[in-house]
Amino acid sequence: MTDLTFREAEPADVAAVVALVESAYRGDSSRAGWTTEADLLDGRRTDEAGIAAVLEAPDATLLLAERDGRTVGCCELRRVGELGYFGTFAVDPATQGGGIGARLLAHADAEAVRRWGAPALEMTVIAQREDLIAWYERLGFVATGERRPFPYGDERFGRPRRDDLEFVVLRRPTATPRP
Known part of the structure; x- marks a missing residue:
């Protein structure tokens, strides 16, 4: 097995990124990892238009982590004021727990x-x-x-299975030493 490589996503990567994000967060396949939201939300986590919009945004990029030529992780990085917004973060459920997420975040x-x-870096996570x-x-x-x-009501974010969902905002200084 080779080490991870990182690169920016291109338009040809959109379908693979959508499949990765969906597999990490929705449906039965997401239950193979620990990042599933299947008990909180039904429906889609993202779609091709949403991922393509990230690629087209002037102050945003979608970063990919690859191993042996296969995309095993992704994240959106967007400039919001002076901060970097970190989102659309997904790791292949079959490889979660192996350090890919921490390395992609770094x-x-x-x-x-x-x-x-x-x-x-700033991000939001369902509370x-x-x-x-x-x-x-x-x-x-x-x-x-x-x-x-x-x-609520915007199915681009999924169909909630409960009525108390909200996001918490998390932040950390960049270049934070890792454990």
Whole structure:
């Protein structure tokens, strides 16, 4: 097995990225990993138009992690003010727990500094995902205290299975030393 390589996604990668994100968060395939949202949301996590929009945005990119020529991870990195927004983060459920996510996050961190001089990364996580929030906290993220509403009624984000979903905002300084 070869090591990970990183690159920016291109339009030809859109379908593979959608499949990766869906497999990590929705449906039965997502239950093979620990990032599933299948108990919280039905429907799609993203679609080709959403991923293509990231690629077309002037201050955004979609980073890919590849192993043996196969995409095993992805994340969106977007400039929001002086910060780097980190989202659309997915790792192939069959490879979760092997360090790919932490390495992809470290790569995104370095890219946010290189591209924009971002002093921090910010992200949102569904508040009910306590296990995922704890993982991000182990990697240096801290809850800001800010909460954002879940976009109920916008099926681009899925169909909620409960009525109390909301996002917590997490932030960490860039170039945070890793454990």
